[in-house]
Amino acid sequence: MATESAPMPAAALPDDAAYEALRTRFFHTRVPNIRPARIYTPRTTSDVAKILMDARRNNLKVGVRSGGHLFPCCSLIQSGVLVDTRDLNRGIEYDAQTELVSFPPGSLSKELANALSAVGRFFPFGHSPTVAAGGFLLAGGQGWFMRGWGCTSDQWVEAMEIVTAEGQIVQASRKENEDLFWAARGSGQGFFGVVTRVWARTIPMRRLWETVAVFECTHRFAQILDALLEITDRTPKDGVEVAFATFRPDRDEPGLGEEVQDTRVFIAATALAFADTFAEAAALLRPWENLPDILVQDQIMKTPVLERTWNELFEAQDKLNPAGNGERWQCDSILDRPGVPREELIEAIRPALTDLPSRRSIGCIYVGDYVPDEVGQAISLPQQYYIASMTCWTDPSWDNRMGQWMRGVYTRAAKVSCGQYIADFDGKQRMTPVLSKTALARFLEIRQKWDPDERFIGYRGFSGLDQIQPCL
Ligand SMILES: Cc1cc2nc3c(=O)[nH]c(=O)nc-3n(C[C@H](O)[C@H](O)[C@H](O)COP(=O)(O)OP(=O)(O)OC[C@H]3O[C@@H](n4cnc5c(N)ncnc54)[C@H](O)[C@@H]3O)c2cc1C
Structure with a gap:
């Protein structure tokens, strides 16, 4: 434990010049007007220990931020402490x-x-x-x-x-x-x-091999997604990742504003293999080689299997979620409930993925194919499909309109959901389970043991969710 007498690391206070830039160091600019009393950027573990002892002495609540990618910016606590770990213990x-x-x-x-x-x-x-x-x-x-x-x-x-x-x-x-x-x-x-x-x-490390196909799905979304999921079912799980993104065709055109202009919807299917040789990758990606007619008739483009670098894959991710030019982002998502018939699933998520309310908004299905065993860790909801909408705009006067859209489409999607990936939880937007009932109960006991004075309050938003757990 750090000694009480050692000097405290310096904090940025609300009147300091550096404060506002530090406070708003998030992925996007829709940062709530919540003002911590002190923002620390500790360099060592011992600094962090001193900050927490000081917070305890002064009865201050503590938020923690690393990359600032949590959409609702939960690390900001009014009149509390923000511990920003960007300079902490640097070195991999x-x-x-x-x-x-x-x-x-x-x-x-x-x-x-x-x-x-x-x-x-x-x-x-x-x-x-x-x-x-x-x-x-x-x-x-x-x-x-x-x-x-x-x-x-x-x-x-x-x-x-x-x-x-x-x-x-x-x-x-x-x-x-x-x-x-x-x-x-x-x-x-x-x-x-x-x-x-x-x-x-x-x-x-192995090499990275990708094939991408894009289809127009404006009028036949259900048939196209059903066919894509059927191919996914036939794709090996070890060493292949599959993801789908829906978008407006003109989303990457510069200077067109945020209103939807081209009302068509495209869906991109990406399959990525982790393999030492082209031959191995081609075998892993074989289900994506000859697509059925139902897809080919609406196909816009398809690449062969190409080798990729991390930089290229990261650039593609940045293109999907641009930041740094005043972008405001909101995200909501569901994890599908096991056993829901595919037809019902697709019908429930269709508006969330196709009625995209601004030109740069996207829909996403990330295939997780994962059933966690909660004996090992708190992760406890099944993640077959992570289905998300990420809306993007710049004008703050759109905030309500975008929030309402999200609420509407996810009220519908929630009917086929068992809950949500915890990173997307925003209790101000929508209440939904993030842990199974039993994992939540165990988490609350462990939390009480390690933090009886409630120095950390991020759990409050979902702590009552055992009352509304629909399926697990
Ligand atoms: C563009 C984009 C892409 C994303 N891609 C993925 C993805 O590929 N996979 C995925 O799983 N998720 C992804 N997410 C979702 C998710 O927000 C992140 O996985 C994660 O929460 C971000 O961590 P962070 O440290 O960057 O964010 P932060 O906002 O800094 O942290 C999130 C929360 O974690 C806690 N926390 C952070 N650091 C610490 C710490 N050192 N000690 C204690 N508590 C801490 C705090 O409660 C904080 O509010 C993405 C989000 C965005 C915006």
Whole structure:
């Protein structure tokens, strides 16, 4: 534990010049007007311990931010403390003996990709180059090639260094502080400590091979999506990732404004293989080679199997979710309820994916094919399909209109859902389960043990959700 007498790290206070830029350091600009009393950018674990002891002494609530990609910006707490981990414990280290990589929570996916590629290794980081490991792993982590091995936190994370609500520095793993380790993998913004370093398993890096096909689905969305999901069913799970994105055809045209102009809807199907050779990749991607007539008649384009780099894949992700030019983003999503007939599923999600309310909004289906075992970690809802809408606009006067659209389409989609990926939970927008009933009950007990004074309040939004759990 850090000593009480050691000096406190400096904080940015509301009147400081640096404060507003630090406060609003999020992926998008729709940042709520919530003003923490102090913003810290600690450099060491010991700094974090001092900050938490000080927060305790002054009875301040604590929010934590790593990459700032959580859409509702939950790390901001009015008159509380914001711990920004971007400068914390910098350095990604690979140990060739143990084959473990260790990294700080502020590590971005692109930084992990670069550091690991340099030593010929791989660990399933997030898809967006600027998602940070902190929030990503706490949420569970829908990392690359998830169909083969589930959420990243499930099988890949071996240990975490955590500063507890009382300012104690502890190790958490399957052997040490097992309950804390369980809760830190899947409780997302509800977690009640600061993760300061992570140790994770790696495997040898392979090459990346992609095929992309785009179809117009304006009038035959149900038939086209059904055919795409049927091909997905025949695609091997190990080493192949499959995702679909819906969009307006002119979304990438510059200077057209945010109103929808071209009302057609396209759907892109991407299959990506993790394989050493072209022949191996071609075999993995064979189901996508000869598409059925029902797809071919509305096909706009299709690439052959091409080798890709991480940089190219990250650029494509950035193109889907542009940021840095005043973009406001909102996201809502569902995880489909096991057993819902496909026809019913597609009908319920159709408006969320096709009635896109602004030119740059997108729909997304990420195929997770994952049924977690909640004995191992808090991640507990099945993730066969992650179905999301991400709306994009710039004019703040559109906020209500966009929020209403989202509420409408997700009220409908919720009928076929068992809940939501916790990273997308926004209790102000919609209440929906993020953990199974039993995992939520266990999480609440562990939280009470480690943070009895409620230094961390992110869990409050979903803590009563056992009352409305529809299916699990
Ligand atoms: C463009 C984009 C792409 C995305 N892609 C993916 C993806 O591929 N896979 C996926 O799973 N999700 C993805 N997400 C969703 C999701 O928001 C992130 O996985 C994750 O929450 C972001 O982590 P962060 O550290 O960047 O965000 P932050 O907003 O910094 O963190 C999210 C929350 O985690 C907690 N937290 C963060 N760091 C710490 C820490 N060190 N200690 C304790 N608590 C902490 C806080 O409660 C915080 O509010 C994406 C989001 C966006 C905007």
